[in-house]
Amino acid sequence: MKTESLSGATREAFLGLLDDPTPQVRKALLAHFVTLGQPAVQFLQEVAHGSHRILARHALWYLDEIKFSDPVAEFLGFxxxxxxxxxxxxxxxxxxxxxxxxxxxxxxxxxxxxxxxxxxxxxxxxxxxxxxxxxxxxxxxxxxxxxxxxxxxxxxxxxxxxxxxxxxxxxxxxxxxxxxxxxxxxxxxxxxxxxxxxxxxxxxxxxxxxxxxxxxxxxxxxxxxxxxxxxxxxxxxxxxxxxxxxxxxxxxxxxxxxxxxxxxxxxxxxxxxxxxxxxxxxxxxxxx
Missing domain, CATH: 3.10.620 (C8orf32 fold)
Incomplete structure (x- = not known):
């Protein structure tokens, strides 16, 4: 299910930055996700359940950092x-x-x-x-x-x-x-x-x-x-x-x-x- 709350351009921008290992980028991106709240969680859950292994791993890391996800719901979604x-x-x-x-x-x-x-x-x-x-x-x-x-x-x-x-x-x-x-x-x-x-x-x-x-x-x-x-x-x-x-x-x-x-x-x-x-x-x- 696509996340309607995030525009296509925003989604593409996040996908382009998700695997960036730079500490400054990760800190800034994490702050954006925290500010966005549930729409960001839904976006990250979608990526975590997607077929791109590397991006899925990074999305899981961000979900873990912001602590917004329900682990049981996450695994069921997977x-x-x-x-x-x-x-x-x-x-x-x-x-x-x-x-x-x-x-x-x-x-x-x-x-x-x-x-x-x-x-x-x-x-x-x-x-x-x-x-x-x-x-x-x-x-x-x-x-x-x-x-x-x-x-x-x-x-x-x-x-x-x-x-x-x-x-x-x-x-x-x-x-x-x-x-x-x-x-x-x-x-x-x-x-x-x-x-x-x-x-x-x-x-x-x-x-x-x-x-x-x-x-x-x-x-x-x-x-x-x-x-x-x-x-x-x-x-x-x-x-x-x-x-x-x-x-x-x-x-x-x-x-x-x-x-x-x-x-x-x-x-x-x-x-x-x-x-x-x-x-x-x-x-x-x-x-x-």
Whole structure:
């Protein structure tokens, strides 16, 4: 839905400045948004739910700064937009639990990890070689790991808390891995296995997989199938297909439903169950 309160010229001017990193520009633009109030919020929400990944991230930052947005409404709007982008979606999801989440700090944390990887990557390097560098930085230098001691802690499923505590579950550690890879220009994909979550690379002659929950171990196709069989799951070739971002975020919500229930927090369990229902309803509306 377009924001009628802002003229086309004003909208274009804001869009042209939204990703400007200059402190003076950001301060002035923030002051304009605060003065405009709700029309500015509606404009920023529209951009945050749009298909332009970079502008969406900046719009989310401004929304966080002016504190005018309703995090639950924001995430529902994102779900209904069908413009699914992993980083924006994961941060919006986290804001439903922590409305004062510092979006810029989360993005900066990911940027710092990616910057360190760039320092160590010597071109030309294959995707697999670059992933080895990501493993070294993420799991050894930064110390990210699977939270095997308290797997059902809901904080394991919230991106900001995973970045802060450097531990999570397979889905969120895979999310961190993918967001770093994206910054490095690596074409990796989320792979939602039955009962587990890994990262896949399908750009080389033979696909290979990475398990961030297990320290970034590399897996070949037969090894992934063996992992499934070990968990009493009959593997299918479709299990290795890339998982759509919509399903990654919906599965994140389902995990939170289960983990909040396990912790006796029925209110948050109901909230994330409503997000799962909205993902399903939105998908059904646009596929039938």
């Amino acid at each position: 779900i209904r937009s069908l413009n699914y982008e992993l980083e924006t979606g994961a941060l919006l999801l986290s804001r439903t639990v922590s409305p004062t989440l510092d979006v810029a700090a989360c993005c900066m944390a990911l940027d710092q990890i990616a910057d360190r990887c760039r320092e160590l990557i010597t071109p030309p390097a294959t995707v697999r070689e670059q992933c080895r560098i990501v493993n070294r930085v993420l799991f050894h230098e930064w110390g990210f790991r699977g939270n095997v001691e308290n797997y059902t802690d809901p904080l394991n499923s919230l991106l900001d808390q995973v970045l802060l505590r450097r531990k999570g579950i397979p889905l969120t550690l895979s999310t961190v891995y993918l967001l770093i890879a994206e910054r490095l220009g690596l074409e990796l994909e989320p792979v939602g296995l039955p009962g587990h979550f890994i990262v896949g690379c399908f750009t080389e002659k033979k696909p290979f997989f990475i398990d961030p929950f297990d320290g970034g171990i590399f897996l070949e196709t037969d090894e992934v199938f063996a992992l499934l069989r070990a968990n009493k799951i009959v593997p299918k070739s479709t299990d290795l297909m890339p998982t759509p971002i919509r399903e990654v975020l919906c599965r994140n919500c389902r995990n939170l439903v289960n983990h909040y229930k396990a912790g006796g927090d029925s209110d948050h369990a109901k909230l994330f169950a409503s997000f799962v229902e909205e993902f399903d309803a939105t998908y059904e509306r646009h596929t039938t």
